[in-house]
Structure formats: C-alpha cells, structure tokens
Amino acid sequence: MIKSETFNFLNDLAANNNRDWFLVNKGRHDDARTNVLEFAGEVITGLSKFDHTIPSGLDPKDCVMRIYRDVRFSKEKTPYKSNFGAGFSQNGKKFNGPGYYLHIHPEGSFIAGGCWMPEADLLKAIRQEIDYNGSDFRAIIEDPSFIKYYGKPESEYKLKTCPKGYDSDHPEIEYLKLKSFTFSHMLSRAELTNSGAVEQVVNGFAKLNPFIAFLRNAIS
Template identity: 30%
Template sequence: MSFKNQIEFLKELQKNNNKEWMDANRKWYKEVRDEYIGWLNSVNIRLSAIDDEYYDTPGKKGINRINNNLMFHPNKPVYKDHFGAGFDKKPQTADFYFELGIDRCIFAGGLWRPEPKVLRSVREAIDYDGEELQKILNKKSFKHLFGALYDDAKLSKSPKGFSNDHRYIELLRNKTFGVETTFSTKLTFEDNFDERLIEVYKEMLPFRRYLNKAITV
C-alpha cells in the first residue's frame, strides 16, 4: 500500500479544514479510512506473528480519530493533518504508534506523561535495575534510530524518595518515557515499507517490554 490516496486526501483537507468540506467529501474520507484500516489489519497480523506477547489490535481499534479535541485544544484546527494509529494497544501499557502525515511520518512508543502511580512504578524499576534500561537506550542501533528519550518536561530535582546523587537520576527525573523517529512520507511509497515498520517495531520492543514489566510487576 502506497498511501497516495490518503496523502492526497490530507492535502485537500488542510486546504479546507472545516466541517462543511468534510461533509461534502465524506465518501472520499470513508474510502481512505477503510483502506488505512485494511492496511492496519494486515500489519496487526504480521506483528502478532513475531511477538509472542502482542496484544491483538485490529485496525478499527488501533486507528485514532481524525477530529481534534477542541474542548481541550480550542485553538487547533477542526481536523488533524495526519492519520494516526496504535499497535499492541493493551490498556494501560506502552504501545507502538504510527503516524502518517503529509510531509513526514512518525514511529513512536512508550509512556507519555503517565499517571502518578504508573510513573512511580517505572521509577521504582529504574531504581531496582536501571542498568537494564540504560543498556537498551545505549544500544548502538537503538540510538541510531531513536536518539535519546523523547525530550519532554523533567523534574528540576530528584523525585520524592530518591536522592539527588542517584546513579540514574537523569532517567528518574523524566516525566515521559517514550522514543520516536521521523522520516519522509516518500518512504511509505516504497515496496519494502512494511518491512521497515517491522524493523522499527523489533528495535523498540525491548524498551517497551521494560516499561510494561515495570507497570505490571
């Protein structure tokens, strides 16, 4: 699947980001959404075959709404400029995210500003075996693909219950434990795009499993 139909739809939507245009092009939207869900279903099957702990996530469950939440973000446009979806979306765990945009796409995963109880569990895991997480983050191929942890807000001091001279204080200060990599949308037009997605999924898997273990243990 090349996603050309989806990209063309997104381009036109951003020129006409309003409910009137969407209503007039509802048939086109349904077409590109159904195509996208069909692709998500095929990837869901492939990922479940390579990951014994994979949580079955059919396309209709994985796909995100295209509407922006104007209640919490009133200054945003009515519709998003991308199609987003999650894989391996077991509730309250670190899933794998894909975003198809007009100019760029994103692979991402982890925990974005989790609730205090979850965040505490991750920090306790780091306190117990932070060397394991550090090893994952320092792996050459991981760093090449994702760089470092997602650059988000951090505590200015150590979290409650942890000393300022803790060996892994820089990790403990994070409020978000996620990674992402971006690439040109042109990559989605290539025949081997699905294989590329699977490579990224595999590279990120130890990171996500570490987080999920921290949450569930």
C-alpha cells in the same frame, strides 16, 4: 503501503479544514481511512509475531483513531485532524501503559512507542524499575543500534529537579527525571508510500520491543 492519495487527502484537508469541504470530500476520507486500516492490519500481523501480547486477530478499527477532533477542551478549534494515527497494544488504541504508535502526516510521519505521561502510580513503578535495574535499562536504550535509530528519549516533560526519593548523584538520575518514557523515529512520505513500508514500520517497532517489555515488567 500508504497510498499517495491518502497523503493528498490530508494535504487538502489541512488547507480546507471545515465541515462543508469535508462533506463534499467524505468519499476521499473514507478511501484514505480504508487504506490506513489495511496498512494497520498488516502491521498488527507483523507485530504479533514478536510481541505476543498483541493478538494477531486484533481489529484494525480498534487501533486507528478517528479523524474528528475533540475541540471541547482544546485551543485548536478546527474540526478535523490533519493526520491519521494508530495505537497498537493488547487493546488497540485504548491503553494506559506501554504501547506502539504510528502517525501518518504529509510533513511529519513517525513511529513511536513507550509510556506517554503515565499516571502517578505507573510513573512511580517505572522509576523504581530503573532504580533497581538501571544497567538493564541502559543496555536497551544505550545500545548503539538503538541510539542510531531512535536517538534519546523524549524529554519535553523532564523534571528540572530530582524526583522525590532520589538523590542528584543517583547514576540514573537523568532517566529518573523523565515524566514520559517514549522514543520516536521520523518516516518520510517516500518511505511510507514504498512497497516495503509495512516491513519498515514493523522492524522499527521490533527495535523498540525490548524497551516496551522493560516498561511492561515495571508496571506488572
């Protein structure tokens, strides 16, 4: 489980996002990060049992992201993130394609997965797969149990017009307009500090696995 102390650290960091405070509280950060690494390790074990592209021996350190913010190209200049994040794929957090993601934040934790803003060649391949196998795609993401848990795909970056090569009357046109293929499910602090937190995260990823597999097949 994620410890209450981990969430407390993130809360305090958000209120004191500066290097002087962080230096004094570096030990709290290290303890929180260790907690997240241990949690990620248990998630990896669970993931690898149904998604065999995820090595059971994947190092959690290759999945959990650093808390230090890259401010070079960002309008947000605070030096630290107010969350812990972990990406899960064959190569941990370094993946260009489908994968799973865990976001730990006192006021907005969630699990997610898919292919976020794929590059042009990957986007073309995913759209082509949806074009060719729309019924299979719908069977996955329009399954009632899937919708109940994940809802609709992320549509923030959805095109307002049809993508090149597809007509407005295409049966899958609303999905073909997507530029990012991801789903997410919010998790409360109570859920993540519960003894069944790892199982809940793993089960959530398991529900997402057929969608991930569809995307992988599209770009393979």
